[in-house]
Each structure stands twice: as C-alpha cells, then as structure tokens.
Amino acid sequence: MNIRTFLLGCLGGLLSLTSCTNNPAQTDYSAFVNPFIGTGGHGHTFPGATLPHGMIQPGPDTRIDGWDACSGYYYADSTLNGFSHTHLSGTGCCDYGDVLLMPTVGKQKIGNQGQQMAYASAFSHQNETAEPGYYSVFLDTYGVKAELSATKRAAIHRYTFPESKEAGFILDLDYSLQRQKNEEMEITVLSDTEICGRKKTVYWAFDQYTNFYAKFSKPFTYTLLTDSMPTSATDATKQPVCKALLRFNTTQGEQVYVKVGLSAVDIAGARQNVETEIPEWDFNQVRTNARKEWNKYLSKIDIQTNNAEDKTIFYTALYHTGISPNLFTDVDGRYRGMDLQIQQGDTIHPMYSIFSLWDTFRALHPLMTIIDPKLNNDFVRSLIKKHQEGGIFPMWDMASNYTGTMIGYHAVPVIVDAYMKGYRDFDVEEAYKACLRAAEYDTTGILCPSLVLPHLMPQAKYYKNAIGYIPCDRENESVAKALEYAYDDWCISIFADAMNDVENQKKYARFAKAYEFYFDQSTGFMRGLDSKGEWRTPFNPRASTHRNDDYCEGTAWQWTWFVPHDIDGLAELMGGEEAFAHKLDSLFTASSELEGETTSSDISGLIGQYAHGNEPSHHITHLYNYVNRPWRTQELVDSIFKSQYSNAPDGLSGNEDCGQMSAWYVLNSMGFYQVCPGRPIYSIGRPLFDKAVINLDNGRTFTIIAHNNSKTNKYIQSAKLNGKPLSKLFFSHNDIVEGSVLELTMSNTR
Incomplete structure (x- = not known):
C-alpha cells in the first residue's frame, strides 16, 4: 500500500546484540552508552x-x-x-x-x-x-x-x-x-583532611557563585597560594591566585x-x-x-534491534537527554534565585538551572512530556519561579543568571505544550501571566532590570505596535526573531483560549500570522524588511554573517520553514501544495555552499541547505507529511540517521545543545516527531528499530513495531494503531498516554 493519500563499540562497556529483556530492572542499559x-x-x-x-x-x-x-x-x-x-x-x-x-x-x-x-x-x-x-x-x-x-x-x-x-x-x-574573571575568591583549610572555599566569577553567567x-x-x-601571578611566561598581567598545594x-x-x-x-x-x-x-x-x-x-525506553552500533547511538542519545537541566537546590531546600538572593524552597519540587530553551523547546521538552512528565512539570515550576524572582522568563538560564543568549521567549512553548498535553501540576494562572509578560517585554516592572540585560531581550515595540513588523534596519536578526515570536505568540493564543481570555486569544492569533510580512514572493524566501517597507538588498539566501544579519545562526534557506504552527498558511504563501513541495525539495538538493566573510559555524550537518547540526532545521523533514509526500519524510529521516549520527567522538553533526540534538534522534529513531510543540500531535517518520517500547509513568506502554524492517526497507507501506488502519501519518499524545500499539509495515519501495 502506498500512503500517498495521507493528508497531513561503547568505549567504556560491553555491548549486547540481544534485545532488552521484558524486565527493565534486569537490563544494564548503561552498558550501551558511549x-x-x-x-x-x-x-x-x-x-x-x-x-x-x-x-x-x-x-x-x-x-x-x-x-x-x-x-x-x-x-x-x-x-x-x-x-x-x-x-x-x-x-x-x-x-x-x-x-x-x-x-x-x-x-x-x-x-x-x-x-x-x-x-x-x-x-x-x-x-x-x-x-x-x-x-x-x-x-x-x-x-x-x-x-x-x-x-x-x-x-x-x-x-x-x-x-x-x-x-x-x-x-x-x-x-x-x-x-573567567574571579571577582571573589576565598579558600580555607579547616583541618589536615578538610578544605572549603567560595568564589564568584564573571563570564557568560556574570554572577556565578560557587561554594565547595x-x-x-x-x-x-x-x-596556600593567595597572591597573584603572570598568566603566562610572555604575559606579565597579574591575575588573582587561589590554590591549595x-x-x-x-x-x-x-x-x-x-x-x-x-x-x-x-x-x-x-x-x-x-x-x-x-x-x-x-x-x-x-x-x-x-x-x-x-x-x-534509560529504562524508560526499550528498543529491539540486532545492530549494536544503532543501539549504542540510541542509548547514548537518551543518556545525553538526561544531563540537563541541572538540579539547583541543596539538600535543605535552599537555592540561589534569579534575583541572586538565597531562597528557601523545598526538596519535593526542587529548582533547576541550565535551560537552553531556544534549543530544547523543540524536542527535549516534548520528549520529557512522554518519558517523565512529572520531571518536566518541575522544569515548568522552575521557569515560573524564575519569572517571579526576576520579573520575566529567562531565555537561557545558567546558574540563575539571565545570560540573554539566543532569541524568542521559548519558556512559553515548554509550558503551553505541557498544559495542552494535560500536565498542569503547576500554577496555571501564574504561568499564563508570565507568558503574557514575556511576549510584551519592556523594562517596566522587572525586579532586577540590570540582571536581565534588557538590550539582549526581545523587544515588542515594533511588530506589536505601530509598524506591525520588525524592521531589519532597526533590529538585528529581525527575520529569525519575528518568526519565533509569531510561533511563541501562537502558543499564547491557544493558552489564552484555554483560559477563556477571548481578547488575548484574538490578539495573539493575529500576532501569530506576522510571519506573512517577511515572505518575499519574488524570491520564495523569508527576507528582511526595513522601516520603509522595502526588502533587504542585496539578498542572497545562502549568505551568513554569524549573529549579525537578518537570521540567527542560519540563512534564509533554513529559516524560511520556521512556521510550525501554520504549515498550511506557509504553503499557501508559496503557491500551494505542489509549489511548497517543490521548494522543499530544492532545500535538500541545493548546493551546500555558504557565502559571507563570517559564516556561522553553527550551520553544519548540511544536506543541500538543510542544516541538521543546528536547531532551526529540526522539524523540516516532517513537513512533507503535511503535503501528502510521506515517502520523502521517510527517506530523508533515514539519510539523517546514516549521515549525521555515529558511534564515534565526532558522532554529532553540531553542538549537542543540552540534549536537543539527541532528543531529535530518540524520537525519530522510534518513528515519530512533534513538529509543533503546543499542538499535541506527532508526525510519523521512519522507525529505525524493529520494536520500541516506551514505559510510561502511568504503568502503561506505548509500542512501535516495524514489520519487515531493515536498512533498505525505509518506506512505510501500511500503518495501524491498536489494530485499526491509520488514514493519516499522525497520532495524538493521548494515543501515547492511553497505551497503544503502532504497527508499521516497511518496504524498500515507496
């Protein structure tokens, strides 16, 4: 059956070629991690x-x-x-x-x-x-x-x-x-077996406190050495020293x-x-x-495969998804808050830090809603508390510091995605208030404006007021910011709808369509628009000037596709389904050459101009499912497995980014991916394993079985959910939570 009619060597341990046992408690999953x-x-x-x-x-x-x-x-x-x-x-x-x-x-x-x-x-x-x-x-x-x-x-x-x-x-x-600059350092020998100390450093996290x-x-x-010394033999600059010999x-x-x-x-x-x-x-x-x-x-997912390399790549990827966010609460419940003051919390719902939200809202947090929704709720509580302590969500929180790194306000989709999937064990009213605050940011009402780095935070003054869009001659990375704001605002619109806030639902649904301003019909790309309403000229879709152009760690080729909340609308802008698919094909067949004097090193893992090594591209392969070409999703996902991941030190095509690169692999290798966090729907791709079982925290299991699976059999010929034929290559989060069996029959022909 052709599904054209669908609408929408571990270095430190021993490997086993056998499948995981039915009793996760008896399986040494760590042996598969490199x-x-x-x-x-x-x-x-x-x-x-x-x-x-x-x-x-x-x-x-x-x-x-x-x-x-x-x-x-x-x-x-x-x-x-x-x-x-x-x-x-x-x-x-x-x-x-x-x-x-x-x-x-x-x-x-x-x-x-x-x-x-x-x-x-x-x-x-x-x-x-x-x-x-x-x-x-x-x-x-x-x-x-x-x-x-x-x-x-x-x-x-x-x-x-x-x-x-x-x-x-x-x-x-x-x-x-x-x-890093050490602003404060102190070291004390307590006895002939004990040492303690403290330091405050200034760098990316500009007020980082460490006590040991x-x-x-x-x-x-x-x-004890507590004087100063040259940094090197050729540099007489004195630096503070604090060492115990x-x-x-x-x-x-x-x-x-x-x-x-x-x-x-x-x-x-x-x-x-x-x-x-x-x-x-x-x-x-x-x-x-x-x-x-x-x-x-690691026992949250059992996979069945005879390929030892694939098993190592999978469980290492799952391992990488478990490193951050990091616990930030001491055993007595105390922690340092976003106001940099000591807070008394509790150990039942501890605080976490290291939120690389620009990366992890895409796949890491959606994965957490499946394998550990309670922990993800703790992450949500942490983000809400950070809003309360500092006055706004962090974009990239490190050690309770507003680093101001990256763009967008992506605490919003993390929270909204959890809420829409039914995980609401947090202060929903406060979460909604915080989402609105992030979307309409200014320095008024920020508890610690100097800590938030206002010059690095999103500005609503352009597209949410008189101009209606972000002009490229007034704001750096204007296109990327606008596209991400539009998506985040869509998340707020569905949150507002759930909260029965009709006015804000309409308002943010309108903002969610702002991506339309930036699509240039003449070139077929999202393009910078200046304050006079004129397109950025000259324009080159493969040009990159790292963090200093209209895009963010990418080019027009990659960013044109970031409208995950309105794929039908984007397809209409491009001229309909056929034109959309043709343009999508060209992304993967275009020359991989980048142009510019300071091209972004983050644009990596190139297949044509698709860049798997950086996050803006991660949803793109699944867009074919929305225009009735699922075989293209399947063969491209398969090619990414083979070309972008391996059991080697250089086995990732870009920065791991706090679990995002690995979360993409975990989800896709099981056979599905969430294109639009906030909309609890999963797109079916190409399962890598003969069988994958997700052991849910409610005691149920969600099982994906790939019949007739092999390295060459990458195309889905038929699909069933709980024994019933699927008429489309999508399923819901409820299908997972309720405990279901997804059966896919594979073939080497599309």
Whole structure:
C-alpha cells in the first residue's frame, strides 16, 4: 500500500546484540552508552561522571580556551589539566570549570602554558574509561589512576598512587574555562583532611557563585597560594591566585579518596550536600548507585534491534537527554534565585538551572512530556519561579543568571505544550501571566532590570505596535526573531483560549500570522524588511554573517520553514501544495555552499541547505507529511540517521545543545516527531528499530513495531494503531498516554 493519500563499540562497556529483556530492572542499559560520542567534532559533550539532571559534574578538563573548550574536554587532546566539578554539555558557549583538583607526584608546578596548566598530565585514550556515573583515566605524567563518581549534589574521587614521598594534590580555585574573571575568591583549610572555599566569577553567567567543601581520606600538609601571578611566561598581567598545594607520602598502590560537595548558596550547604549524600568512603557503592540511577532513567525506553552500533547511538542519545537541566537546590531546600538572593524552597519540587530553551523547546521538552512528565512539570515550576524572582522568563538560564543568549521567549512553548498535553501540576494562572509578560517585554516592572540585560531581550515595540513588523534596519536578526515570536505568540493564543481570555486569544492569533510580512514572493524566501517597507538588498539566501544579519545562526534557506504552527498558511504563501513541495525539495538538493566573510559555524550537518547540526532545521523533514509526500519524510529521516549520527567522538553533526540534538534522534529513531510543540500531535517518520517500547509513568506502554524492517526497507507501506488502519501519518499524545500499539509495515519501495 502506498500512503500517498495521507493528508497531513561503547568505549567504556560491553555491548549486547540481544534485545532488552521484558524486565527493565534486569537490563544494564548503561552498558550501551558511549559518553565519548560528541566529545570530538563540535559536539561539545561532557564525558565525566554525573547523575540524571544532577547538580555536580566532576570530570576531566583538557583545554581552557576556544569554542571546542565548551565542556572542558576535547577528544583530540592528549593532556589533561585536572578534574573540575562543574561542566556544561553540548553548548555553543563556554563557562564553568570550577574547583579543579589534580593529583601530583613530584615537584608541584604552578602557572599555565597556553591550553595547559603547568601541572597538566599526558594521558592516552587507551587508558581512559567513561560510563554513566563513572569516569577513569591514567595520568601518565604522575603514574596515578584517577576515578570519579557522583551523587546528585556531591562527587567522590579515588586516586591510586605510586610509592612517593612527594605525592599530593593541587586544588585550584582560580582555574576556570575561558579564564573567567574571579571577582571573589576565598579558600580555607579547616583541618589536615578538610578544605572549603567560595568564589564568584564573571563570564557568560556574570554572577556565578560557587561554594565547595572537600574532605580527604588521608591527612596532608599544605601551602596556600593567595597572591597573584603572570598568566603566562610572555604575559606579565597579574591575575588573582587561589590554590591549595597538598602533600603527603604514599605507598605503592595506595588509594586516596576525596569527597567534594558544591552549593550555589554557601559553604555550609556544600558541606551538608556531601555529608548527606556521601556519608562513607565507599566509592564502589556510589558508582553502583549512580549506574542504578542511570539504568532507571534509560529504562524508560526499550528498543529491539540486532545492530549494536544503532543501539549504542540510541542509548547514548537518551543518556545525553538526561544531563540537563541541572538540579539547583541543596539538600535543605535552599537555592540561589534569579534575583541572586538565597531562597528557601523545598526538596519535593526542587529548582533547576541550565535551560537552553531556544534549543530544547523543540524536542527535549516534548520528549520529557512522554518519558517523565512529572520531571518536566518541575522544569515548568522552575521557569515560573524564575519569572517571579526576576520579573520575566529567562531565555537561557545558567546558574540563575539571565545570560540573554539566543532569541524568542521559548519558556512559553515548554509550558503551553505541557498544559495542552494535560500536565498542569503547576500554577496555571501564574504561568499564563508570565507568558503574557514575556511576549510584551519592556523594562517596566522587572525586579532586577540590570540582571536581565534588557538590550539582549526581545523587544515588542515594533511588530506589536505601530509598524506591525520588525524592521531589519532597526533590529538585528529581525527575520529569525519575528518568526519565533509569531510561533511563541501562537502558543499564547491557544493558552489564552484555554483560559477563556477571548481578547488575548484574538490578539495573539493575529500576532501569530506576522510571519506573512517577511515572505518575499519574488524570491520564495523569508527576507528582511526595513522601516520603509522595502526588502533587504542585496539578498542572497545562502549568505551568513554569524549573529549579525537578518537570521540567527542560519540563512534564509533554513529559516524560511520556521512556521510550525501554520504549515498550511506557509504553503499557501508559496503557491500551494505542489509549489511548497517543490521548494522543499530544492532545500535538500541545493548546493551546500555558504557565502559571507563570517559564516556561522553553527550551520553544519548540511544536506543541500538543510542544516541538521543546528536547531532551526529540526522539524523540516516532517513537513512533507503535511503535503501528502510521506515517502520523502521517510527517506530523508533515514539519510539523517546514516549521515549525521555515529558511534564515534565526532558522532554529532553540531553542538549537542543540552540534549536537543539527541532528543531529535530518540524520537525519530522510534518513528515519530512533534513538529509543533503546543499542538499535541506527532508526525510519523521512519522507525529505525524493529520494536520500541516506551514505559510510561502511568504503568502503561506505548509500542512501535516495524514489520519487515531493515536498512533498505525505509518506506512505510501500511500503518495501524491498536489494530485499526491509520488514514493519516499522525497520532495524538493521548494515543501515547492511553497505551497503544503502532504497527508499521516497511518496504524498500515507496
């Protein structure tokens, strides 16, 4: 049956070729995860130890500066600076790298030489292991084996030393990624086994507070360095120094343990976090518990396949979706709010940070509504609380800082999507109020306007007032901003409808159509329009000037398709279904050449001008389903599986972006994707696996079975839902929640 008529080698563990068992509790899903995927290329992933959505991320730092230092680790490097306790994973901006610890043997060296600290050690990937909740490496320079594991808020280290009378550690508090400005630093030795300290850094998160408490299993003598020193041999600039040099004797094979707790609140919070979560020196138990936590998270989806590589890619992708947002509440319920004040919350519904919303509203949060809606509700509560504390939703919240990064107000679709799917365990009235506030932003009423960075936040003064659109000669990235505002406003319009707010429903439904202003019939692209009502000239749809043109990390080729809420309307602008499909075909067949002096490095993973390595393209392959060409969705999704994801350090075609790149893979490899968060409808694509079972939190399962599936059989010949033939390649979120079976029969012909 042709469905033309539809309307609309794990490096650290052992692989098994068998399918997952029927009892998720008996399956070691972590064995299928390769944390090194994405640590090369420009994936920027983090291979260290952490728990699902944990506060602390102890792991290796191999470089300090540059774009590929975003997670602190880059696979091509062969030296290691030490192990810091805060890391971002998969971002396009860099920060963190706090409280670095490095074991040493021999004379302890201080200073840095380019990307390496003077105390850095050589290492080999052959002597390196990473698995969920555990990281280990042998430090060649010192002959020390390092092992790290973690709980939610604390880390435990185990170091196996050689015999030495000059063994020790360097605890480097002034170290950070990208050489951040340390405005405040303080380090105190409490006893011959305890150290604590605090720091405030200024960088991407311009008011980031870190407090730590460290407990050592072996007594030490120490020297504190709290003066200043040149940054390098050729740079006489003095930088503040805050380091503890610890020394002791060791016997051959002696193991020394370190426990570290962090808190954004105070040192007492850091100490309580580690003493509560790691009361003993049992490294193996912490490691075992961490693996159990990851297996619990990964068990939310069972896949059946005989392809070991695909299985590793899938469970690594699912693992990457569980790293952020990060817990930001101490064990006593305290946290630092968006007003940078200490708040008393609770541990039942803790606060979270690291919201890369421009990326994650598209697939990460929709995935969470399926596999862990209660956790996603906690994310929603966090966003609402941030609105209350700071006066507005953050666009990109890091450590309770308004970074002002990226565009749009995408807390809105995260909240509206949850609400429309029936997940409403939050203050709905306050959420609605916050959505309206974000859409009509100005500095009036902001509790901390200096913290919000008003010059970086969305401005409603153009298209929501007299002009009716955002003029490209007055606002940078005008087309991208306008398209995203239109979508976000559509989300508000359906939220308003649900709240029986007729006036705002009509108002925001009108704003949702604002995308029409930017479509140029003569070129067939979304194009900048200046304050005189004239098109941006000259115009080149493949031109890119990174973050300084009419688009955002993209070109007209990619951004023309961002109207997920009104695909029929976009098709009508383009001249109807045939013209729309023809234009869509040209996206994937056009030359991949980009033009411009500073083309955006984020435009990556190109198939024609489709850029899978960046988020604006992620919904596009499924647009064919809306114009009766589902076979094109199926073959293009299949080509993306093969060309954009692999079981290798460079196995991602762009920044991981806090789980978004991986969430796309998780959803699509099971056979579906949500094109428009806020509209609880899923588009069927090309299932990669013979069978996928989603274990829902209500005790039911949603199962996707692909009959006659193979690498060549990528086309769907027929589809059934609960035994009944589907007349269209879409199904609802309720179909998932109620527990259903989707059966797809595959073929090598369309």
